[in-house]
Amino acid sequence: MASEESSENRLSDYLRLGTYFGLNGIVKYLPSPVGDWLRYAVTKLFLKKVTGVRIYEGVTIWYPYRVSIGKQVTLNEWVFIDGFGGVTIGDGVRIAHRASILSSDHNYEDRSRFIFEQGIVIKPTFIEDDVWIGANSVIMPGVRICRGAIVAAGAVVTKDVLPFTIVGGVPARPIGMRGTASDSELQT
Secondary structure (H helix, E strand, O other), X not given: OHHHHHHHHHHHHHHHHHHHHHHHHHHOOOOXXXXXXXXXXXXXXXXXXXXXXXXXXXXXXXXXXXXXEOOOEEEOOOOEEEOOOOEEEOOOOEEOOOOEEOOEEXXXXXXXXXXXXXXXXXXXXXXXXXXXXXXXXXEOOOOEEOOOXXXXXXXXXXXOEOOOEEEEOOOOEEEEEOOOOOHHHHOO
16 A cells, blocks of 8 residues: 555656646746746746745756745746755845755665665755855755855855855855844844
8 A cells, every 4th residue: 555655646746747847848948027927937836835036047946846935035047956855945045046956865875786776865955034045056955054144156065054154165164254243133
C-alpha cells in the first residue's frame, strides 16, 4: 500500500510540475512589462504562497508548490530556485540575476557507490525580510539568511547569516555590517 501511495504522489508531483513548466514555458521569456505580469500569474497558480512578486524573464522555480514568497519581492533575470526541500522568502527581498537558491543536494558519503545511487539530502532554506542577494551568488541547502542581511555578488553561502550582516566570498564570510543600527534594533 505504501508503494502505491508513493507512486501516486510521484505521479501527482510529475503532473503538477509538467503543467507548471508547460505554462511557464509559454511566458518565461516574454519581455517586460507584460511578461512580468504573465509570469506572476502563472507562478501564483502553483506556488505555495506568493504575494506581489516581480518575476523577470528566465526565472526557473523547481517544485513551486514548496516555495513561499512574501510581499514586494523581486526575482531578477535567470534566478534559479530549487524548491524540492522547501524555500521560504520573506518580504522586501531582492534577488539579483543568476542567483541560485537551493534546498536539496546529492548524498555522497558512501565512496563505494556512485553519487547518483545515493539519493538526495533535503534541507529547507529560509530568507528572511529585507535581504539583498547579489548577482551570481549561491545559497546552499539548509541556510537561513536573517533579516536585513546582504549577500555580495558571487558569494557561496554555506552557513547561516546573522541579521544585517554583509557576507562575501567562497565560502561566504562576514565582510561588514549594514548601516548604523543600534543594538536594540538588531534584537527585533
